[in-house]
Amino acid sequence: MKITVIGSGYVGLVSGACLAELGNEVLCLDVDAHKISILQQGGVPIYEPGLEELIKNNVAAGRLRFTTDVAESVAHGLVQMIAVGTPSGEDGSADLQYVLAAARNIAKHMTEYKVIVDKSTVPVGTADKVKQAVQEELSNRGITTLPRPQAGEARGEGRETGQPSFSVVSNPEFLKEGAAIDDFNRPDRIVIGADDERAIEYMRKMYAPFQRNRDRLMVMDVKSAELTKYAANAMLATRISFMNELANLAEKVGADIEYVRKGIGSDQRIGYNFLYSGCGYGGSCFPKDIRALQRTGEEFGMPMKILSAVEDVNHTQKNVLLQKITARFGSNLKGKHFALWGLAFKPGTDDMRDAPSRVVMEGLWAKGATVTAHDPVAMKETKHIYGERADLHYAKSPLDALQDADALIIVTEWNAYKSPDFDAVKSKLKNAIIFDGRNLFEPQDIKAMGIEYYGIGRGN
Numbered sequence: 001m002k003i004t005v006i007g008s009g010y011v012g013l014v015s016g017a018c019l020a021e022l023g024n025e026v027l028c029l030d031v032d033a034h035k036i037s038i039l040q041q042g043g044v045p046i047y048e049p050g051l052e053e054l055i056k057n058n059v060a061a062g063r064l065r066f067t068t069d070v071a072e073s074v075a076h077g078l079v080q081m082i083a084v085g086t087p088s089g090e091d092g093s094a095d096l097q098y099v100l101a102a103a104r105n106i107a108k109h110m111t112e113y114k115v116i117v118d119k120s121t122v123p124v125g126t127a128d129k130v131k132q133a134v135q136e137e138l139s140n141r142g143i144t145t146l147p148r149p150q151a152g153e154a155r156g157e158g159r160e161t162g163q164p165s166f167s168v169v170s171n172p173e174f175l176k177e178g179a180a181i182d183d184f185n186r187p188d189r190i191v192i193g194a195d196d197e198r199a200i201e202y203m204r205k206m207y208a209p210f211q212r213n214r215d216r217l218m219v220m221d222v223k224s225a226e227l228t229k230y231a232a233n234a235m236l237a238t239r240i241s242f243m244n245e246l247a248n249l250a251e252k253v254g255a256d257i258e259y260v261r262k263g264i265g266s267d268q269r270i271g272y273n274f275l276y277s278g279c280g281y282g283g284s285c286f287p288k289d290i291r292a293l294q295r296t297g298e299e300f301g302m303p304m305k306i307l308s309a310v311e312d313v314n315h316t317q318k319n320v321l322l323q324k325i326t327a328r329f330g331s332n333l334k335g336k337h338f339a340l341w342g343l344a345f346k347p348g349t350d351d352m353r354d355a356p357s358r359v360v361m362e363g364l365w366a367k368g369a370t371v372t373a374h375d376p377v378a379m380k381e382t383k384h385i386y387g388e389r390a391d392l393h394y395a396k397s398p399l400d401a402l403q404d405a406d407a408l409i410i411v412t413e414w415n416a417y418k419s420p421d422f423d424a425v426k427s428k429l430k431n432a433i434i435f436d437g438r439n440l441f442e443p444q445d446i447k448a449m450g451i452e453y454y455g456i457g458r459g460n
């Protein structure tokens with residue numbers, strides 16, 4: 001199948017490369033000429049495990065290409081998959097300007113039937129807006145769309161009449177950065193929102209290779225599909241904030257959240273997944289998607305009270321490490337120096353969007369402290385965000401970051417931080433103190449080594 005992926009970011013590149021691997025001919029478009037030039041020269045502009053090799057193999061096989069040429073990208077794919085960003089607008093709603101620009105671009109150039117797939121995370125009603133934008137552009141070109149085709153005409157692709165027509169499908173993506181390729185190849189489910197048999201048939205065809213093990217395709221109406229994506233992220237964020245609020249209470253009452261976690265996770269109705277307390281959620285999805293769903297609720301006169309609490313708790317939690325640090329060192333941190341392990345919003349990615357590390361570092365700087373940070377992959381992106389500054393240094397290794405620091409702060413649970421040489425940690429730090437934002441260690445073990453330890457919700 002010929003597929004165009006519009007937007008070559010985390011979702012676009014992973015989707016494009018995985019679909020190419022299955023034998024499809026994929027063309028990835030982006031408006032960012034620098035990104036496309038890196039890709040055309042054999043590089044990969046983001047870090048995602050396994051992605052570089054997958055892209056390289058499929059480019060070599062001639063199944064995967066990259067372009068900035070909109071006319072070429074529209075001509076290429078029967079399926080036009082929109083995977084552009086949907087950041088928060090000023091009022092918290094999803095900013096649809098990139099999605100709608102992509103849709104208009106398709107309509108400006110299409111000369112035959114296209115299946116337009118919304119893979120970006122978009123609020124309920126977006127497919128209708130995409131449809132309207134495409135129709136407007138077609139009218140500007142003096143083209144009236146064909147009547148909706150019958151299912152039996154599916155292979156005609158509108159070519160018999162030479163007239164363009166199109167379908168809009170909602171196909172939200174559920175991949176997790178850090179495990180994106182595996183998630184895309186072995187999804188828990190593939191959600192297709194469509195009211196058009198012809199488009200559903202093409203989606204079934206495109207996703208057929210993912211169906212061999214079991215039927216993963218869930219076909220539903222467009223609005224339900226759009227809402228499903230937000231509901232999933234809202235539920236996951238709720239679990240995190242719930243555990244964080246509980247952790248803070250555990251600390252107050254002298255309980256240990258790790259015992260509580262195991263105690264409740266063993267209940268099959270609750271389960272262990274996504275039940276950790278820590279220093280808050282971040283990333284490119286949860287914060288903006290929670291805000292967007294709240295905004296949708298407001299628009300429809302249905303305030304999402306649980307989500308307001310989820311967001312509030314997360315805001316507090318992103319500051320919890322700073323509170324512990326100032327409780328230990330005082331609120332004036334001038335002259336203090338901290339080692340920080342983990343910059344990316346989670347392990348396995350270089351994504352720094354809304355990362356908790358940013359709140360911690362910015363808070364430390366505002367109080368006069370300096371930071372030496374380490375991250376296995378996100379230091380380049382951090383330099384890109386903050387530039388050169390005197391109060392931020394980067395270390396070549398986790399241990400190097402500790403030299404003469406007043407304490408170690410752990411923000412991201414990379415595997416490389418889970419089993420350090422504690423003797424070396426102690427000897428490098430000026431004060432043997434660890435603020436562990438991810439509960440990587442057992443407090444009593446660390447304390448037994450003569451290290452002062454502050455975890456999250458480890459009351460006793």
Ligand SMILES: NC(=O)c1ccc[n+]([C@@H]2O[C@H](COP(=O)([O-])OP(=O)(O)OC[C@H]3O[C@@H](n4cnc5c(N)ncnc54)[C@H](O)[C@@H]3O)[C@@H](O)[C@H]2O)c1
Binds near residue numbers: 008010098102285
């Ligand atoms: N990152 C994730 O883990 C994840 C997971 C599931 C869903 N999503 C959703 O997928 C969408 C994309 O997310 P992402 O993280 O890949 O974003 P991203 O910012 O990494 O990539 C988006 C890309 O789209 C490009 N772009 C913008 N307008 C364009 C246009 N008109 N034509 C061509 N390219 C254009 C940008 O230059 C950018 O490279 C978002 O809606 C996001 O919520 C993301």
